[in-house]
Amino acid sequence: MVDPYAVVALSPRIVTMKKREDAIENTKRICDFMDPAVMVASTEAPVKLVVLPEMAIQGMPMDFRAGNREAHERFAMDVPGPETEILAQKARQLNTYIAAELLMVRDEDFPGHLFNVAFLISPEGEVVYKRAKATSDAYEGGALGTTNPHDIYDEWVEKKGNGNALDAIFPVAKTEIGNIGYIICHEGAYPEISRGLAMNGAEIIIRATLIDPQVSNGMWELQNRAHAMFNQVYVVSPNLGPQVDDTGHLYDLFGGRSMIVDNKGRVVARQEGLTGGDSFVSTVIDVEALRRSRMLNGVTNWFKDLRTEQYAAIYERPIYEKNQYAKELPQEGWLAREDVRRAGNIDKLVERGVLTPPSA
Secondary structure, eight states, X not given: OOOOEEEEEEEOOBOOOSSTHHHHHHHHHHHHHHHHXXXXXXXXSOEEEEEOOTTTTTOXXXXXXXXXXXXXXXXXXXXXXXXXXXXXXXXXXXXXXXXXXXXXXXOTTSTTOOEEEEEEEOXXXXXXXXXXXXXXXXHHHHHHOOOOGGGGHHHHHHHHHTTOHHHHHSXXXXXXXXXXXXXXXXXXXXXXXXXXXXXXXXXXXXXXXOOTTTTTTTHHHHHHHHHHHHHTOEEEEOOOOOEEOTTSOEEOSSOOOOEEEOTTSOEEEEOOSOOSSOEEEEEEEOHHHHHHHHHOOSTTOOGGGOOHHHHHGGGSSXXXXXXXXXSSOOOTTHHHHHHHHHHHHHHHHHHHTSOOOOOO
């Protein structure tokens, strides 16, 4: 039996790290804000889950490039590591799960590669879940040099899922407060990521961070609500707060609007736009009610109706080919090469009749 509990989605100010130690200081600052946020939210029900957005801890690095091994090694992270230990102390203190994300994370199974990794820390202070970002735009790999699991797909599936692609790419944490998965930023633009998590048992999906103008033009909310409704899950969507530059000046790249969406696609908590500092949204969720809803043999219980064989035909022919870094690490010139690669994919889709070019 899972009693109703409060979820807190933090929207911290962004302070981009200039040196490795800055990430530790950012983590401490976020934990300081977490205390009053949890205190206020717990007036309705005990807080059992606190969620941080992508880049909350490290900020938005702008000067990395694929192949810059010196910079990568200087800023590379570990999970567990110093930042997760600070969060672990706070999780134990507050008796809550804490979900967060780190860029440029090492993995002992893949030396030299760095990954964008979401993680979940238990109330006992243990890292109980890790998931690497599986779909990224061209900027991320080129600017940060991170590897997508799809780029080393065969080996990743074997090592991380014991041959099971669902477990390797869409892992879900099975906890006493519900089954939790994490979507990282740009991944939320694709319906397949949330569906993969849901088909692996997720009941609560964290979809963290999106940049403007995709927030202010409504795409952020539309995607979050769709993920929740189509997959019959709670979606907890923290976005970043304002950026703080070296002079202390604030500017906004992300547009705020953190939200929590219920399994019917209804926004049940929302932050309206930019604030001048750290902020949060919170609401009480009822996992048992969600489970009862999912067991009903009704029209809006989608999973029982999935005719999977016919849907599999959609993806029989690859578009973005796997294993591009199976034999080498990401190299300099990533963005230029990626521009050619993705333009070629558009041509491929035209040849297949998926896309029709304009007449002009």
